[in-house]
Amino acid sequence: MEEETNNVEKLIEDLKEASISKNEKTENNISHITEILDSLVKISQTSTTQESTDFIRDKIFLQLLNHNSEVIAAKTAKTIAEIAKTEFGRKKCTNEEFVKNLIELLKSHDLELLTQTSRALGNICYENVKGKTIIRENEGLKNILKVLKRGIDLEEKEGAEYLRNVATGFLLNYLVDQSRLEKEVIKEEVVPAICSILELDGIKTREAAMQALLTLGVLNDSGIQFLDDRLSIILVEILASDTSSEFSEMCLEVLHGQADDENAKLLLAKAGVCELLLKLLEKHGPRCTDEETRSVLKVACNLIVLILTGDDSMNLLYKGPVYKTLTEWLESNDEDLQVTAVLAMGNFARADTHCEHMVDQGVHLKLLKLLSKNNKNKCGDIRFQHDLLSALRNLVIPTKNKSTVLAGGLIDVLIPMLDIPTFPVVFKLLGTLRIVIGGQQETAILLGKNSDLIKKAVEWSGTEDHPGVQGEANRLLAWLIINSRHNEVVDSVIKHGGVKRLVKMLNSKYALMQNEALLSLNILTAICLSDSEKPLIDSEIGPTLRRFLRESATTLEPPIVYNSLSLTLKLTKSEILRDHLKKSELHSSWKELLISRESELENAKEKLKILSSALDSLD
Known part of the structure; x- marks a missing residue:
């Protein structure tokens, strides 16, 4: 020493x-x-x-x-x-x-x-x-970029490549953990300089290009949106060169980080990113057998799906080879490619015209075939079940498609899924069942008679662990009654405790759900008034209606108010229920509402007289 x-x-x-x-x-x-x-x-x-x-x-x-x-x-x-x-x-x-x-x-x-x-x-x-x-x-950043531009201007002269390498490394080290530099990064035109580096060194997979890609990753992590046409084209060219898996992965990560932005999704769609990735995945997919290469494959798959979540990009890609290839992947032996295809179908099916075209082509049959192999609690992959249900749910939204998809065996595939306890899957399952019965009375009756379904719907409509499941279960009960208008369906809902759920639904913060509750209760009381008396009273229909009138009906559209009036009048046809409504002081709430909204509600005074007469409370 x-x-x-x-x-x-x-x-x-x-x-x-x-x-x-x-x-x-x-x-x-x-x-x-x-x-x-x-x-x-x-x-x-x-x-x-x-x-x-x-x-x-x-x-x-x-x-x-x-x-x-x-x-x-x-x-x-x-x-x-x-x-x-x-x-x-x-x-x-x-x-x-x-x-x-x-x-x-x-x-x-x-x-x-x-x-x-x-x-x-x-x-x-x-x-x-x-x-x-x-x-x-x-003025560090300004000086770094001056050196970087000097290295760019020298192109392939001796020493220029090494200068670009160290200058880009300097830039990378400087920008790490400095997210507040966003304005300075944009002002000093860091990204155009990086583009120049990538144009010179990218396809040759030089060290400077790697540093440049890492720098873009840092900007990504800082939340800076920097993707433009020039950079999109450069990154696509590097990917297309297919010379380095490491470079490909870095390019994918940069693109993935930028693709949350709607404009970026469209840029990438126009730049041909999805078409390129599909070709590369088909070429290299069979060789992606270890964890590292499979991870890169998944990033590429995720990027395709992310680009498709944009409306403009999705519509653009639907018209070309991307859609065709992805429909073919529904039958792929590669699980990751198949999952990507299913997610893509769900995104393509966000437009009704696409949905109709897809069903005409039989896409729903491919999805049903896949779901039939994954519709059990023990053998199904939760994520895959969720993705398949999401796609099918979207496909059955157009009225034209419902009967065709039903004819393809939808119900037989869905019913076994009632035993699945996973809430995200249950949420999509309930939504698919609800939407497909819209205007399909025969199917609504079939499902409404299924006691296992009604029991599960009532159970899920009471859960506090997943608000989405609770809401969808309530809506399904209401839709079964509305679309079937059948006494056996109503009996089953009453028998298994569904009335309480429908009454509680009147307190929903969504007007749509409140109206669905009113419509279903109107039909229920019209078909089985006597059988519904006790469950309605136990559910406190009087106080619930009173709260509805005071807290919600003051601002709701007139048709919804009329539905609530219609329900009140139906309830008064039962002596027991009429007494219950009197004790709940419902008449005074109606009086306040009708007077306050007299100018909006047609014949408000006349309706108040009818209601007063029905309640036998002329005061």
């Missing part, structure tokens, strides 16, 4: 003497100084002590950075770069005077000096908040 210290001290003294020599500019003296600097670097690299880099704090290094010889300045910058490779050395190099002098050297035209200075500063700001702060306070 002592011997090492003595060696360092002697080298520093030699360095000082050489720097003040009358022959400081001679070739021999420059060579002597560089040899000393190399020796100091070697000691720092081989030593195991933190003190081995203390020498860098000596003022001689500041003097050498400002040496008249650019060779000496470059060699000094290189020494600093080497010392700053370690955490301890980095801390000792982090002082304002040092960094300012280095940044000043970035204005040089000497290629080697620019290269070594960029290395030094890049290493200093690596995982070093203080170093980044000093660089930022001295």
Whole structure:
């Protein structure tokens, strides 16, 4: 240790003497100084002590950075770069005077000096908040980009590629963990510079291009939206070159990070990203057998689906080969490609015209075939079940499609799924059943007579663990009654405790659900008034209606108010229910409502008289 210290001290003294020599500019003296600097670097690299880099704090290094010889300045910058490779050395190099002098050297035209200075500063700001702060306070980003553009302008000249590499690395280290630099990044045109790097070095998979892609990843993580036509085309070209799986993965991650934006989705769709990925996946898919390559495949699949979540991009891709290929993937032996196809069908089916065309082509039959193999609690893949149900749910929205999909065996495939306890799957299952019975009386009666379905719907409509499931279960009960208008369906709902759920549904914060509850209760009381008396009273229909009139009906559309009036009048036909309504002081609530909305509600006074007469409460 002592011997090492003595060696360092002697080298520093030699360095000082050489720097003040009358022959400081001679070739021999420059060579002597560089040899000393190399020796100091070697000691720092081989030593195991933190003190081995203390020498860098000596003022001689500041003097050498400002040496008249650019060779000496470059060699000094290189020494600093080497010392700053370690955490301890980095801390000792982090002082304002040092960094300012280095940044000043970035204005040089000497290629080697620019290269070594960029290395030094890049290493200093690596995982070093203080170093980044000093660089930022001295117009760091602007100076980095000047060096980067110099490397770009030199194209393939000797040393240019390495300069681009270290300058891009410097940029990367500087931007990491500096999300607040978004405005500066955009103002200084960082992304156009990165595009130029990728155009020069991307397809050749050079180190600078890798640093550039990593930098875009940092911008992604900062939430900066930077994708444009130029960058889209460049990234597609790199992907299409298919020369490096590592580069392909990085390109995919950049694109995936940008594709949450609607405009970006359309850009990527127009750039042919999905068409390219489909070809690459079909080419490399069979060879993606290990975890690493399979992970890249999944990123590509996810990107295709993400692009399809945009309305404009989805409509564009539906018209071309992407849709055709994805429908073929529904029968793929590769599970990930098949899942991608199912998710894609769900997205394509967001437009009614697409839905009708897809059913005409028999897409629903392929989906039903897949679901029939995955519709049991024990054997089904939860995610796959969810995705398949999402696609089928969308396909049965158009009226034209309902009977066709039903004829394809939809109900037989769905009913076994009642035993699945997973709420996200249950949510899609209930929604699919509800939508498909719209205007399909025969199917509504069939399902309404299924006691297992009614029991489950009543059970799920009471859950507090998943509001979506609760809402869909309530709506399904209401839709079964509305669309069947059948006494056996109504009997089953009453028998299994569904009345309580429908009454509670009147308190929903959604007008649509409130109206569905009113319509179903109107039909229920018209068909089975006597059987519904006790469950209605137990469900506190009077206080619930009163709350509905005071809290909701004041702002609801007139047709919904009329439905609630119709229900009230039906309830008064039962003596027991009429007494219950009287005790609930429902008449006064109706009176307040009808008077307050007299100008909006047709024949409000006449309706109030009818209601008063029905309640036998003329006051």
